[in-house]
Amino acid sequence: MRFLISVFVIFSAFSVSTGVFAKTALPPSIMDRGGLYFPGEEPGTVIPAPLVKTDITVDISGPIARYRLRHTFVNNSDAWTEAIYTYPLPTDSAVDQLYMRVGERDIIGKITEKKEAKRQYNAAKSAGKRASLVEQHRPNLFSTSVANLGPGEQVIVEIGFQDQLKIDDGVFRIRMPLVVGPRYISRQEIDGFQQTGWVGSQGEISDIDKITPPLRTDEQGLGNPVNLKIRLDAGFPITSITSPSHKIVSDAESDGVIEITLAETVPADRDFALTWTPVEKAAPSAGLFTEVIDNKRYALLMLTPPMEAGDELKLTRDVTFIVDTSGSMEGASMDQAKAALRLALDRLQPTDRFQILRFSNDYSMFRPGAIAASKEHISQAKSYVTTLKADGGTEIVNAVAAGLSAQPAIDRLSQVILITDGAVSNEDALFNQIERHVGSRRFFTVGIGSAPNGYLMTRAARAGRGTYTYIQTPEDVAAQMNALFVKLEKPALVDARINWQGSAEAVEMWPSKVPDLYFGEPLTILARLPHGISSVDVTGRIGDRIWSTSVQLRGGQSHPGVGTLWGREKIKGLMHALRRAENPAMIEADILQTALTFNLVSRYTSLVAIDDQVARPKDKDVASLQVPTNLPDGWTREGLEGALQLAPLLQKTRAFDRADPMLNRAMASSASKLAHIPQTATPAPLMLLVGGFMTLLAALVTILGWVRKTRCA
Numbered sequence: 001m002r003f004l005i006s007v008f009v010i011f012s013a014f015s016v017s018t019g020v021f022a023k024t025a026l027p028p029s030i031m032d033r034g035g036l037y038f039p040g041e042e043p044g045t046v047i048p049a050p051l052v053k054t055d056i057t058v059d060i061s062g063p064i065a066r067y068r069l070r071h072t073f074v075n076n077s078d079a080w081t082e083a084i085y086t087y088p089l090p091t092d093s094a095v096d097q098l099y100m101r102v103g104e105r106d107i108i109g110k111i112t113e114k115k116e117a118k119r120q121y122n123a124a125k126s127a128g129k130r131a132s133l134v135e136q137h138r139p140n141l142f143s144t145s146v147a148n149l150g151p152g153e154q155v156i157v158e159i160g161f162q163d164q165l166k167i168d169d170g171v172f173r174i175r176m177p178l179v180v181g182p183r184y185i186s187r188q189e190i191d192g193f194q195q196t197g198w199v200g201s202q203g204e205i206s207d208i209d210k211i212t213p214p215l216r217t218d219e220q221g222l223g224n225p226v227n228l229k230i231r232l233d234a235g236f237p238i239t240s241i242t243s244p245s246h247k248i249v250s251d252a253e254s255d256g257v258i259e260i261t262l263a264e265t266v267p268a269d270r271d272f273a274l275t276w277t278p279v280e281k282a283a284p285s286a287g288l289f290t291e292v293i294d295n296k297r298y299a300l301l302m303l304t305p306p307m308e309a310g311d312e313l314k315l316t317r318d319v320t321f322i323v324d325t326s327g328s329m330e331g332a333s334m335d336q337a338k339a340a341l342r343l344a345l346d347r348l349q350p351t352d353r354f355q356i357l358r359f360s361n362d363y364s365m366f367r368p369g370a371i372a373a374s375k376e377h378i379s380q381a382k383s384y385v386t387t388l389k390a391d392g393g394t395e396i397v398n399a400v401a402a403g404l405s406a407q408p409a410i411d412r413l414s415q416v417i418l419i420t421d422g423a424v425s426n427e428d429a430l431f432n433q434i435e436r437h438v439g440s441r442r443f444f445t446v447g448i449g450s451a452p453n454g455y456l457m458t459r460a461a462r463a464g465r466g467t468y469t470y471i472q473t474p475e476d477v478a479a480q481m482n483a484l485f486v487k488l489e490k491p492a493l494v495d496a497r498i499n500w501q502g503s504a505e506a507v508e509m510w511p512s513k514v515p516d517l518y519f520g521e522p523l524t525i526l527a528r529l530p531h532g533i534s535s536v537d538v539t540g541r542i543g544d545r546i547w548s549t550s551v552q553l554r555g556g557q558s559h560p561g562v563g564t565l566w567g568r569e570k571i572k573g574l575m576h577a578l579r580r581a582e583n584p585a586m587i588e589a590d591i592l593q594t595a596l597t598f599n600l601v602s603r604y605t606s607l608v609a610i611d612d613q614v615a616r617p618k619d620k621d622v623a624s625l626q627v628p629t630n631l632p633d634g635w636t637r638e639g640l641e642g643a644l645q646l647a648p649l650l651q652k653t654r655a656f657d658r659a660d661p662m663l664n665r666a667m668a669s670s671a672s673k674l675a676h677i678p679q680t681a682t683p684a685p686l687m688l689l690v691g692g693f694m695t696l697l698a699a700l701v702t703i704l705g706w707v708r709k710t711r712c713a
Contacts, residue, residue, distance in 0.1 A: 088177035097160030109609035128616035169520030222267035270450035324420035330390035330639025348373035359399030360392035422453030491543035503532035567598030
């Protein structure tokens with residue numbers, strides 16, 4: 001009898017474990033209406049997904065770009081739905097507005113402490129009220145949740161945010177990310193955490209379900225259509241406007257403003273990039289923009305230090321190239337990375353030394369240590385680069401640690417160049433490694449592909465006192481790498497000092513310490529100025545010479561948004577300090593107060609909008625789902641590590657129509673009808689644990705019984 005119980009328990013545990021990975025049946029009755037559906041947890045159920053489209057408008061004036069991002073959710077089913085849509089924004093965007101429109105009703109969102117905003121949203125969802133919640137998961141990754149989206153109903157959710165223009169060597173640029181690629185979860189132990197795989201929730205990555213939304217399948221094709229309109233008021237004559245990512249149309253208006261639109265509606269599958277170049281010497285070398293809020297004066301000061309063509313490094317260099325060969329780099333991204341690496345090798349001087357380190361699930365080196373950049377070694381290195389293939393996971397942290405393990409030579413300038421798409425979820429662990437071990441090196445990042453992780457790229461470069469270069473298409477490789485080489489081969493502006501004149505009161509300036517600046521990069525300072533400040537003196541060292549300038553702070557252009565950017569920059573600085581804080585609670589309180597003061601979404605605050613009218617009847621349930629996103633352009637599903645593990649993620653959604661053979665087969669084999677769509681999630685991991693425990697217990701009981709019988713005999 002005990003044996004039979006044991007067999008039953010073992011069989012039950014096996015059934016639970018295999019059931020977790022069983023393919024969910026697709027009932028034909030509701031799919032017959034067409035549309036987009038999520039398979040339910042139980043066979044015989046599906047969850048209808050809302051369609052979503054995005055409209056983006058951008059107003060650019062001076063150094064600030066103001067965005068409005070409008071998501072339109074359409075529930076094409078007969079069920080009440082909660083939709084969750086994850087999307088990227090420019091890194092460190094200052095998100096400060098939320099509007100929700102249902103029919104003719106407009107609801108304005110309020111900034112609230114994150115836990116309280118979530119509580120209010122859940123309460124509204126339970127009460128049947130329409131509500132929207134905007135949360136930050138990374139400084140470049142957000143989600144919008146919309147509760148109680150009724151059958152056949154349309155809800156528009158609009159967020160407002162602003163960003164500071166990027167300027168490099170006189171070229172102005174913006175980059176609007178449009179798609180979130182799958183994030184790899186490290187499988188190696190880092191600082192005591194053990195995590196595994198491309199999907200799932202492990203270790204310290206508690207929000208993996210939000211930062212890696214479900215993907216649209218190949219059968220569905222590309223979705224999430226985007227329209228974009230930009231109104232550019234540069235303030236100076238422009239010689240060219242280009243987009244390396246999309247086809248655009250530009251029209252000049254009578255007041256000097258230029259309107260830029262996409263040539264056609266596009267799927268959200270790659271970052272949108274726009275650059276414009278002023279007529280030679282038309283752009284100012286210094287700019288001052290101010291804003292007064294609550295009788296406090298905020299200033300944005302931009303200066304471009306003069307770095308002459310003759311400025312070049314006198315020291316020989318040790319250059320370490322760290323290249324990502326994980327599965328997400330397969331295809332165009334790997335080709336771009338190889339091309340970039342070959343160009344970099346050609347740029348080395350015979351007196352330089354170099355090393356190449358590749359990583360995916362593990363890492364390996366071209367040679368055990370740094371070798372001279374002789375013609376023979378360069379040729380061998382290029383042959384090695386040709387053999388690199390993309391496959392496996394993205395174990396970036398330990399690979400970078402290995403690249404920083406050797407002691408830098410005193411008589412050489414040590415530079416590290418990381419080439420990757422940054423598709424990982426453990427960014428903080430990487431930043432910690434760089435800050436701890438970079439020493440006197442300079443750490444540069446090169447973002448590869450249609451949708452690199454800009455948060456990882458910019459923060460890693462800042463942690464290593466380097467700079468970030470973005471290569472979006474194969475045609476960009478030569479130009480962008482040449483621009484990087486100029487930075488690598490010229491001295492940076494270092495040891496910069498800012499001295500404010502005219503008041504004894506302290507100036508709160510962010511960043512609090514001026515980072516190293518490279519050729520063509522402007523010095524940007526955001527400050528809250530006390531009364532009486534009249535000028536600022538800036539000094540620094542470029543190679544072996546001292547550079548200094550003085551700027552008068554009287555006048556300047558009044559510009560809305562400067563105070564908000566100051567608040568966002570302060571939050572960024574405090575978040576950086578938080579990783580090393582002895583009293584984190586004090587810094588967290590400062591971040592929270594700053595976010596509430598400037599109405600900003602942050603790690604500790606969210607925007608929530610709630611309609612006071614009850615919409616969903618009490619007898620109707622609400623189904624919760626995530627809106628699927630596109631696989632980034634150039635990525636391959638086969639390249640992502642662990643195809644079997646990733647399969648459930650890739651198969652969560654599917655679009656059906658009458659011509660679909662799979663639908664016809666399903667309709668021919670099933671006569672069941674779907675009356676409603678229940679919420680049927682089960683605690684599969686817990687059941688696995690219980691099943692395993694019961695299996696061991698039953699086996700132990702059986703063994704003890706057998707031992708007892710043996711002794712009695």
